[in-house]
Amino acid sequence: MEDVIIIGGGLSGASLLFACQQQGLSALMVEDNVVGGGGATAHSRGMVRVYDPQPELADYASAGLRFWRDFGADHPELYTPIGLAYFLAPENIEQARRFVERQDNADHGMRLVPAAEIADRCPALHPDYTRDGRMAIWEPQAGHINPRIAARALTDRAQSLGASAIEGVRVRRIRQQSDHLRVETGFGGIRARRVIVATGAAPHLLDQPEAVRTRSIVLSSFSSKSADHPNLCLIDEAQGCYLRPGQTGHFYVGGAKPAESATPEDLAVDPDQAMRQNTGFRKTLLGSDAYDPISVHVGHDGYTEDFLPILRTPSDSAAGAFCGFSGRGAKYIPALAQQMVSGWMERGAL
Ligand SMILES: Cc1cc2nc3c(=O)[nH]c(=O)nc-3n(C[C@H](O)[C@H](O)[C@H](O)COP(=O)(O)OP(=O)(O)OC[C@H]3O[C@@H](n4cnc5c(N)ncnc54)[C@H](O)[C@@H]3O)c2cc1C
Known part of the structure; x- marks a missing residue:
């Protein structure tokens, strides 16, 4: 049984997979399309900057830019800091x-x-x-990233450290069992202790899809x-x-x-x-x-309404949510994924 299954392999899912792997969790990401190719991540042009009129987002963006600078050092095609x-x-x-x-x-x-x-x-x-x-x-130091290449690179890095990702698999349903969750794919299911839904603009797997x-x-x-x-x-x-x-x-x-x-x-x-x-x-x-x-x-x-990602975390629900923050997500998704996963670990929620 996996510690965590992440549904959706856009920038959010890939960042969460990487963050889970860094925390030593066994993690599996399931993507309907190809990693980075099924949703907003495929169309995004990934401008990244720190300044944001919404101050709490600026804090995340600052950490996000540092993340892209450090991670991008190994992937020159990923981050273009042109100003x-x-x-x-x-x-x-x-x-x-x-x-x-x-x-x-x-x-x-x-x-x-x-x-x-x-x-x-x-x-x-x-x-x-x-x-x-x-x-x-x-x-x-601001500029742009390529979100599709970023999702692929984050997934590859997580896989090289032991995480798993499967593409071309659509999740139909999440079922709560007595001591685990079952992610159903139409031809059976995969078991996990926790599930994070990172399906962007397709929130129907969530407990409260109307919140996205x-x-x-x-x-x-x-x-x-x-x-x-x-x-x-x-x-x-x-x-x-x-x-x-x-x-x-x-x-x-x-x-x-x-x-x-x-x-x-x-x-x-x-x-x-x-x-x-x-x-x-x-x-x-x-x-x-x-x-x-x-x-x-x-x-x-x-x-989400306040542009912040958490609807319900895995501590109190079958499925957490992690969505794209409307046109600004590329800036801070990876940094936020790391903060969220380490926060959940500290609280014993993962
Ligand atoms: C045109 C455009 C321009 C943008 N420009 C910028 C920018 O300049 N700067 C910036 O910071 N941000 C920008 N963004 C925002 C940022 O790129 C997105 O917030 C981010 O890429 C969203 O990633 P995500 O993983 O949350 O969602 P998505 O990329 O939508 O990923 C969701 C994934 O879930 C998969 N999925 C859905 N349902 C299922 C299922 N049932 N089973 C399995 N898989 C499933 C989909 O196939 C998809 O791959 C832009 C977005 C767009 C659309």
């Missing part, structure tokens, strides 16, 4: 200044800077950003072959849009207000409308008009 500029809405500059002053910046170097400093670093930036005293948080909501996140990709390639991650808080550079002359832009629902099926996206909206955001962020549209990318992310 990130977060242009502040004018009414939030003072709050952000206090946030930056409170941070332990020894290894991160976060600073509040005039937007003109970002323009010097990023020639493709729209010149409007240098006007009207705009300010930005500059995070030189779903958002569609829509990005557009553009070619930058004929104009300056944006070389930093950019976020504009006032306009609610962002840009994530790719590595081969293309980049991604997003920002449309996410559509929300209880199920992914209700979240159909009109690709033409999405491209029009993201083209508008691209024009806000970049000075040139000579970029060509490539495609629209849609992913569904699960989240």
